Amino acid sequence: MSTEGTHTGKFRAEHFGTLGAQKDAAHLGMWTFLATELLLFTGLFAVYAVYRWAYGGLFHEAQKHMDVLLGTVNTFLLVVSSTLVALAPRALEAKRTHVATLLLLGAIAMGLAFLVLKGVEWGHHAHEGALPGQWYAFEKLRVPGASLFYTLYFLMTGLHALHMLIGVVVLAVLAVRLRRRTITAEYPVALELGGMYWHFVDIIWLFLYPLLYLA
Amino acid sequence: MSPPPAEVPSYLTAEAGLWSWLRTKDHKRIGVLYLVLVLLFFALGGFFALALRLELLTPEPDVLGPMAYNRAFTLHGVIMVWLFLIPSVPTTFGNFLLPIMVGARDVAFPRLNLFSWYLFAAGGVITLWGLFQGGADTGWTFYTPYSTTSGTDVLPILVGVFIIGFSSILTGLNFIVTVHTLRAPGLTWMRMPLFVWALYGTSLIQVLATPILGMVLLLVAVERVAGIGLFDVGRGGDPVLFQHLFWFYSHPAVYIMILPTMGVLSEVICAFSRKNPFSYRMIVLGTVGIAFVGFFSWGHHMFVAGQSVAGSGAFGALSMLVAIFTSIKVFTWIGTLYRGSIVLSAPLVYALGFIFFIFFGGMTGVAVATTSADVHWHDTYFVVGHFHYIMVGSALMGFLAALHYWFPKMFGRMYPSGPAIGSAVLIIFGFIVTFLPHFLLGNMGMPRRYATYPAEFQALHVASTAGASLLAYGFLGIAGYLVWALVKGPLAGDNPWRSHGYEWASHSPPPAANFLTPPEFEREPHDYTVVEAPRVY
Amino acid sequence: MSELMRRMLFLPEAASTFATRVDGLHFFVIGMSMLVATGLAVVGLVFLVRYKRRPGDAPTTPRVEAPHWMEALFLSLPLTFFLLWFVIGFLDFSWFNSPPRGALDVYVMGKQWMWKFAYADGPSSVGVLYVPAGRPVRLLITSRDVIHSFFVPDFRVKHDAVPGRYTQIWFEAPRPGRHAIYCTEYCGLMHSRMRGEVVVLAPADFEAWSAQEQGGDVATLSPFHEGAEVEEARGPMAARGRRVAAEKGCFKCHTEDGTPHIGPTWLGLYLRVERLKSGEDIVADEAYLTRSMMDPDAQVVAGFLPVMPTYLGQLSATDAAALVEYIKSLRPARPGEAVSQEPVYVPTSR
Numbered sequence A: 001m002s003t004e005g006t007h008t009g010k011f012r013a014e015h016f017g018t019l020g021a022q023k024d025a026a027h028l029g030m031w032t033f034l035a036t037e038l039l040l041f042t043g044l045f046a047v048y049a050v051y052r053w054a055y056g057g058l059f060h061e062a063q064k065h066m067d068v069l070l071g072t073v074n075t076f077l078l079v080v081s082s083t084l085v086a087l088a089p090r091a092l093e094a095k096r097t098h099v100a101t102l103l104l105l106g107a108i109a110m111g112l113a114f115l116v117l118k119g120v121e122w123g124h125h126a127h128e129g130a131l132p133g134q135w136y137a138f139e140k141l142r143v144p145g146a147s148l149f150y151t152l153y154f155l156m157t158g159l160h161a162l163h164m165l166i167g168v169v170v171l172a173v174l175a176v177r178l179r180r181r182t183i184t185a186e187y188p189v190a191l192e193l194g195g196m197y198w199h200f201v202d203i204i205w206l207f208l209y210p211l212l213y214l215a
Numbered sequence B: 001m002s003p004p005p006a007e008v009p010s011y012l013t014a015e016a017g018l019w020s021w022l023r024t025k026d027h028k029r030i031g032v033l034y035l036v037l038v039l040l041f042f043a044l045g046g047f048f049a050l051a052l053r054l055e056l057l058t059p060e061p062d063v064l065g066p067m068a069y070n071r072a073f074t075l076h077g078v079i080m081v082w083l084f085l086i087p088s089v090p091t092t093f094g095n096f097l098l099p100i101m102v103g104a105r106d107v108a109f110p111r112l113n114l115f116s117w118y119l120f121a122a123g124g125v126i127t128l129w130g131l132f133q134g135g136a137d138t139g140w141t142f143y144t145p146y147s148t149t150s151g152t153d154v155l156p157i158l159v160g161v162f163i164i165g166f167s168s169i170l171t172g173l174n175f176i177v178t179v180h181t182l183r184a185p186g187l188t189w190m191r192m193p194l195f196v197w198a199l200y201g202t203s204l205i206q207v208l209a210t211p212i213l214g215m216v217l218l219l220v221a222v223e224r225v226a227g228i229g230l231f232d233v234g235r236g237g238d239p240v241l242f243q244h245l246f247w248f249y250s251h252p253a254v255y256i257m258i259l260p261t262m263g264v265l266s267e268v269i270c271a272f273s274r275k276n277p278f279s280y281r282m283i284v285l286g287t288v289g290i291a292f293v294g295f296f297s298w299g300h301h302m303f304v305a306g307q308s309v310a311g312s313g314a315f316g317a318l319s320m321l322v323a324i325f326t327s328i329k330v331f332t333w334i335g336t337l338y339r340g341s342i343v344l345s346a347p348l349v350y351a352l353g354f355i356f357f358i359f360f361g362g363m364t365g366v367a368v369a370t371t372s373a374d375v376h377w378h379d380t381y382f383v384v385g386h387f388h389y390i391m392v393g394s395a396l397m398g399f400l401a402a403l404h405y406w407f408p409k410m411f412g413r414m415y416p417s418g419p420a421i422g423s424a425v426l427i428i429f430g431f432i433v434t435f436l437p438h439f440l441l442g443n444m445g446m447p448r449r450y451a452t453y454p455a456e457f458q459a460l461h462v463a464s465t466a467g468a469s470l471l472a473y474g475f476l477g478i479a480g481y482l483v484w485a486l487v488k489g490p491l492a493g494d495n496p497w498r499s500h501g502y503e504w505a506s507h508s509p510p511p512a513a514n515f516l517t518p519p520e521f522e523r524e525p526h527d528y529t530v531v532e533a534p535r536v537y
Numbered sequence C: 001m002s003e004l005m006r007r008m009l010f011l012p013e014a015a016s017t018f019a020t021r022v023d024g025l026h027f028f029v030i031g032m033s034m035l036v037a038t039g040l041a042v043v044g045l046v047f048l049v050r051y052k053r054r055p056g057d058a059p060t061t062p063r064v065e066a067p068h069w070m071e072a073l074f075l076s077l078p079l080t081f082f083l084l085w086f087v088i089g090f091l092d093f094s095w096f097n098s099p100p101r102g103a104l105d106v107y108v109m110g111k112q113w114m115w116k117f118a119y120a121d122g123p124s125s126v127g128v129l130y131v132p133a134g135r136p137v138r139l140l141i142t143s144r145d146v147i148h149s150f151f152v153p154d155f156r157v158k159h160d161a162v163p164g165r166y167t168q169i170w171f172e173a174p175r176p177g178r179h180a181i182y183c184t185e186y187c188g189l190m191h192s193r194m195r196g197e198v199v200v201l202a203p204a205d206f207e208a209w210s211a212q213e214q215g216g217d218v219a220t221l222s223p224f225h226e227g228a229e230v231e232e233a234r235g236p237m238a239a240r241g242r243r244v245a246a247e248k249g250c251f252k253c254h255t256e257d258g259t260p261h262i263g264p265t266w267l268g269l270y271l272r273v274e275r276l277k278s279g280e281d282i283v284a285d286e287a288y289l290t291r292s293m294m295d296p297d298a299q300v301v302a303g304f305l306p307v308m309p310t311y312l313g314q315l316s317a318t319d320a321a322a323l324v325e326y327i328k329s330l331r332p333a334r335p336g337e338a339v340s341q342e343p344v345y346v347p348t349s350r
Helices: A002-011 A019-054 A056-063 A068-093 A097-128 A146-179 A189-214 B018-022 B027-055 B066-101 B110-133 B155-181 B194-226 B239-273 B280-296 B309-337 B346-369 B371-377 B381-411 B417-444 B455-488 C002-008 C017-050 C068-097 C203-221 C225-234 C236-248 C286-294 C317-329
Strands: C104-111 C114-119 C124-126 C128-132 C137-143 C148-152 C157-161 C167-171 C177-183 C195-201 C273-275 C281-283
Touching: A019 A056, A019 A146, A019 A189, A019 B155, A019 B194, A019 B239, A056 A146, A056 A189, A068 A097, A068 A189, A097 A146, A146 A189, B018 B027, B027 B066, B027 B110, B027 B381, B027 B455, B066 B110, B066 B155, B066 B194, B066 B239, B066 B381, B110 B155, B155 B194, B194 B239, B194 B280, B239 B280, B239 B309, B239 B346, B239 B381, B280 B309, B280 C068, B309 B346, B309 B371, B309 C017, B309 C068, B346 B371, B346 B381, B346 B417, B346 C017, B346 C068, B371 C017, B371 C068, B371 C157, B381 B417, B381 B455, B417 B455, C002 C017, C017 C068, C068 C167, C104 C128, C104 C148, C104 C157, C104 C317, C114 C128, C114 C317, C124 C128, C128 C203, C137 C148, C137 C157, C137 C286, C157 C167, C167 C286, C195 C203, C236 C317, C286 C317
Parallel strands: C104 C137, C128 C195
Antiparallel strands: C104 C114, C114 C124, C137 C167, C148 C157, C148 C177, C177 C195, C273 C281
């Protein structure tokens, strides 16, 4: 304990007894935050479940007009980026800070690629008129209630994309801090928390993907 | 034993100037900042309550027209629920006392705590701006499709409440982490002060329920802006789905308002009857039980909204379980008086009022949770009476009890006892006169949110308005003597009540660091088998 | 005794069979609460006086904790009562939610800010609901704009009027009389003016009123030759339903003679048990038929595609009611039974 205190005193806020307690608090705080985030999405999942129950066949029809290839590529991008982010703390622990930075930069690039592909897909839907509610003008599926699928599609992927955007900014800040050596192997909590957030965003997508594209 | 307070400046005087307050990370100062805002909002909401009561004095519109009335009750509801009741106890007394009660120097994330306050202030300003410049007429419940089609300015209020919700989540998160990681060595879960337990249960609800509210408000906002059709029947949507999502938050939100004040009650009753809680376990069980089962009873708001009969049955039965957790607390509080050494002072008067009112609020809650009986009472003044017994009779009385119990702790000065007890009695009496007629009005069939009403309801409305004016005088009285006490009140000393609660183990008002030496809580809180109050660290 | 309780609690006259049933529970819950409140107040007061701190009292108190049996008692005793009330209440609630067969059907439509009523056999009215005494009345409630709530305090009856769906409640008023209707779900500017009246007539008076109202409606229908023919066999409301069906193009997908087509045939549809796509069985009653017009995809019968458009906002309450009546009139021919018959309502008493 004493060695930890002398080495890492500069990281410890004075209201925490030990650095360990501070780490625990940071992790617990992040988990609680993620629980909140999960429930935010749960609201949308509940709405999706209700309308899917009511319009089961219709949702299935609508899914046939989704671009499964783009969706799958995006899934691949997110899973790989998550892996990269997961490797970063390992690299940092091994004192290979530049490797950790590169891993984050890779994840950022993939995140941005995801957002670009998502944008292309949205553009495609908009062009076809497959838009929410009053904007709905999709010729291939002119059945009442079909607009609900696209409403939910845009809401869910939109909220997810917003989280992705935040995640990319977080990763960028982490990369800069790694480069400036303000995150080190002695106290890598910020990197761990940023990673947790990125994984969470990834996991949400792993639910959105089958719900919207596959089944 | 410990250095006299004069040598160490209190948190109030540690730094000077308004700027030092606005950038403070001290949980005590943040608590005071919240207190200022919350009291302002309460005064505003109370003013509009009076306007409503004045209008209801006669059956026909004379003070406010129907439009103004509809806006005024929306304003009253939105302000009281989101700007006063939900933040009232946790953000003020919770922020101030939770770290002290667990023997910590601050909450886990002080910067986040200040950020929550700014979010709350920003959300409050946006909401108020929306309420005053445009004025929504949807009621605080924002039921679709009315809220998505109303021509009034609903959007800023949705945004404001969304931001306040975010602030509420961050406060809850902070408290949860604080309780888990910052308890003083030896302070086990089953020895925590009951107020801390109450705050912990509240925080869990805040963190888990508020995001659903955020989502549903967002959906209504997007519906208004972009016409996405989620709650629009013409596009295949279901307006009742909104009610399910809304009450999934807003029913637990009732417990966000009431649980912390129940915690206050446990502290006040113990301190002024100088007794250990009659059953610590039952209070903890009640707190955790309410926090848990409260999530599964939202459907009792929809017995006559077209929900399936079986669904109504399930929600009705679960609501009975929530009620039992409240009733065991009432028994425990009364049991605590047994063989005590009771000192009748202002906080205890409020506490006794609270017990009485929560009993009636709770029993009428059971009544409206009884499926067949609710068919008559739903959306009548009976329901208005029921939730005002909980929100005003209980939550507000609890807030006032806390204010009077911890005023010397927070500001180091004492208010005069006579006027305080007088105001308390006036407020309790005024409350009964105001809200008891509501039950009878509801029985007669008077629907809520009526700007005008048939003449046969008038007599009871007049009684209610008369009671409201008594309440107003009571609050003016409190404002008077508390302001006086703040400036000129006699110094209170470290522990004027000689209470054995943990929060009194620091100086009053506490120094910026809370404790000058690390505290040790050797005995249970409110152990009065010994003479000495807890040592001041 | 119950009359005294009713007056003490300011409850209005109990003017329906449901009101007399549910008032008993009201008295039980409120009376019990008052009793326990008095008990608690007395105990609290005794403690306050007996254990008030007096000069010279020791500053310590003994440690007193509730024994286990007392904790168990505090938990179980109130819970027993709560659950008892729940059971009584839920039985009444289920009774209230299952209309007896053969009740008089009235279609109720709420709109900002009035109530409209349409009867299965033709007449309609605004603001005033005429019903016969001593006969169950089923209300099929919907709304044209926002959510309203139909409330008759004297009957202790209330239900939300939700746009896009029909909900049903029923009541039986034993005596003739007049009773206020309020809207209890906030619906905008004139919410508090959205009132109406139920007029309960003696059965003979109701028949007279109904006949008089029908006379007016038949006149408007008579120019349609075919309509007049159908009317003769099935009643004016069904005739109007057939006309509406022709105007709205229902026969593009539905047949009236049992021939399979895009949508289910209407012959013998009423009260037929249908299996839905979800595997669930439903009975094609009034609620299902009206719902299928307004929200066709919600419950699609297995074997059919969800292709029917919604008629929400395109059918008036009376038209929707007429359609339902027309479908009800399409019964398959069976030996010994008339091909088609005006639906006969037999008052059922419980």
